[in-house]
Amino acid sequence: MTSPATTSTSRWARGVVLPVAAVLAVMVFALNSSGYVVTVIGFAAIYAIFVTGLNFFMGYTGQASFGQNAFAALGGYGSAILSGNYYWDPLLALVVSMAFAGVVAAIVGYPTLKLRGHYLAMATFALGLITYEISIEWTGLTSGYMGISGIPPLGVGRYELGTEKQMLVALTAFLLLGVWISTRLRDSRFGRALRAIAGSEPAAQALGINVARYKLMAFVVAALYASCAGSLFAHFVGFISPEVFGGAMVIQSFTMLFLGGIGTTWGPVIGALMVLMLPEFLRGLKELQDVVYSCVLVMILIFAPKGLAGLVALIPTRRAPAAPRPAEAK
Amino acid sequence: MGKSDMALLSVQNVTMRFGGLVANDRVSFDVPEGALFAVIGPNGAGKTTLFNIISGFFPPSEGQVVFAGDTITGLPQHAVASRGLIRTYQLVQLFKDLTVRENVAVGCHRVTRGGIPAALFTPGWARKQEAEVERRSRELLDFVGLGAQADMAADKLPYGQQRLLEVARALAADPKLLLLDEPAAGLNTQETAALADVIQRVNARGVTVLLVEHDMSLVMKVAQRIAVIDFGKKIAEGTPAEIKAHPDVIAAYLGGTETADA
Structure with a gap:
């Protein structure tokens, strides 16, 4: 949203400069750490992309989907098969897989999104289960439980990102691009329509917003992100199996979304980092690790119900003296 | 009817049945361009049903709704809205997180x-x-x-x-017609007065207003023309002064027994 010049500076600082600096700092930290930390932060970046997409559908638009892992699987297997078996350029495989996932999302979403609330949740959950079963049973294509290994790393033409650290730089670039798109779309006519649907579908309808169409668009955007994350996972790890895109992924991503701050642009990134890094910090506690981890999660949800990104919003912004806001004085 | 070229909104013989219940029975009226028109009636008279039909929330069993020369009967709500017929809700529907x-x-x-x-x-x-x-x-x-x-x-x-x-x-x-569904519901006297002022100024901006309302004080204060509905039927239409003096309206509101067929 275009804002008067007086307030845009602080909003810019808080909404863009600060988080981007934080992400780059984490990346630099990872690049100077051991291989294991690089792997964990790489996973965090991939999950952050996935959850940023989920946030379009669940956060901005206020709909429930328990089946986004289906689109991550499409991306992952698409990339694995196209670049592994058919020697496609990995970036091309990624883009083609995304397009395919988007088309599938549009076809599947059209009837499914007529459902609401719990029914929508169940239907999308089934979507995830179906994809999971297919990835197990269609062994000719997916090798079933065995999974697909030897997937080449990301690269363009003859240039290959051989090391994990190089990959991490690429993942960070993808992530920042993903969050940039999310921010842009959120603060636009398109994003306002989505957030209106989350607030009240009848009111959105009454203002001329085609609710069904906007829901479908949010679903497709979420699927594109999920597919991209799936592809990146395949290239980052070099191996995928049905379990990678199983039910655990859904639970993991929900935790990240709610912990980081649903409906916020940076919440998914914070949530992904938090959920994947916290166990590493708690490793020293040995058998108490899971207990403390769960306690921390519950505490955050109690004391920061809008997620960790919501806490950042509590930092007072510098208000321009020329524009007093009496409404906020209380 | 054939007056649709004159009227911005023309409700023509709208009937709505829910099973055996007839919520609206051949209701017709025209809202001219620039008018501040009100539909009133006792609780359960079928006002909200009529309102929902006009705004495209659901289609009528019979009859037509013509808006700006086009039949909009049965169009989905967002399509009705995109033509410039914008409604509000009886229970406020705000986007809370915005x-x-x-x-x-x-x-x-x-x-x-x-x-x-x-x-x-x-x-x-x-x-x-x-x-x-x-x-x-x-x-x-x-x-x-x-x-x-x-x-x-x-x-x-x-x-x-x-x-x-x-x-x-x-x-x-930028509505051509603003449909207000019981806007005074739940408001105190002062708030109702403030709302009445806003509605009149909206109309003065050139927006045609159709008000469906239970609160007589608001309607009598702002409306230029009023249609009265009771038991799903239109029993009277006229200026506020005519409506106040109409025997059927008095009967409907005060529970009289000797209703003459209009």
Whole structure:
């Protein structure tokens, strides 16, 4: 949203400069750490992309989907098969897989999104289960439980990102691009329509917003992100199996979304980092690790119900003296 | 009927049956361009059903709704809205997580354009449009007297102001016809007076208003013409003075027994 010049500076600082600096700092930290930390932060970046997409559908638009892992699987297997078996350029495989996932999302979403609330949740959950079963049973294509290994790393033409650290730089670039798109779309006519649907579908309808169409668009955007994350996972790890895109992924991503701050642009990134890094910090506690981890999660949800990104919003912004806001004085 | 070229909205023989219940029975009236028209009736008279039919919430069993010369009967609600027939709800339906100003900005949806590409690449026209949305939102908030609350969360407003916000949001859609569903419901006397003032000023801006209302004080104060519905049938239509003196209306409201067929 275009804002008067007086307030845009602080909003810019808080909404863009600060988080981007934080992400780059984490990346630099990872690049100077051991291989294991690089792997964990790489996973965090991939999950952050996935959850940023989920946030379009669940956060901005206020709909429930328990089946986004289906689109991550499409991306992952698409990339694995196209670049592994058919020697496609990995970036091309990624883009083609995304397009395919988007088309599938549009076809599947059209009837499914007529459902609401719990029914929508169940239907999308089934979507995830179906994809999971297919990835197990269609062994000719997916090798079933065995999974697909030897997937080449990301690269363009003859240039290959051989090391994990190089990959991490690429993942960070993808992530920042993903969050940039999310921010842009959120603060636009398109994003306002989505957030209106989350607030009240009848009111959105009454203002001329085609609710069904906007829901479908949010679903497709979420699927594109999920597919991209799936592809990146395949290239980052070099191996995928049905379990990678199983039910655990859904639970993991929900935790990240709610912990980081649903409906916020940076919440998914914070949530992904938090959920994947916290166990590493708690490793020293040995058998108490899971207990403390769960306690921390519950505490955050109690004391920061809008997620960790919501806490950042509590930092007072510098208000321009020329524009007093009496409404906020209380 | 054939008067649709004269009237902005023409309700023609609308009948609505829910199973055996006839909620609306051959209701007809015309709302001329620029009018401030009210539909009143006792509780359960079928006002809200009629309202929902006009706004496209559900189609009637029989009859037609003609808006700006086109039959809109059975069109989905967003399609009706995009033609410029904008409704509000009896129970305020705000976008709670948005600020007051953003709520009004959503209202601009109908009169703006642009999807994902415009949002990503913000070409010149899109930036200009966003600036215009901002300006227009603030102007409309000032118009209903909520200018100072623009950056508040919408659900922090007191109920009476939420109503005004809903009106501002509907105005942002640049309605040809504004449909207000019992806007005074749940408001105290002062809030109702403030609302009456806003409704009259909305009409003075050139917006045709159709008010469906239970609160007689509001209707008698603002409406230029009134249709009265009782048990699903239109029993009278006229100016406020005519309606006040109409025997059937008095009977309907005071529970008289000797109703003559109109």
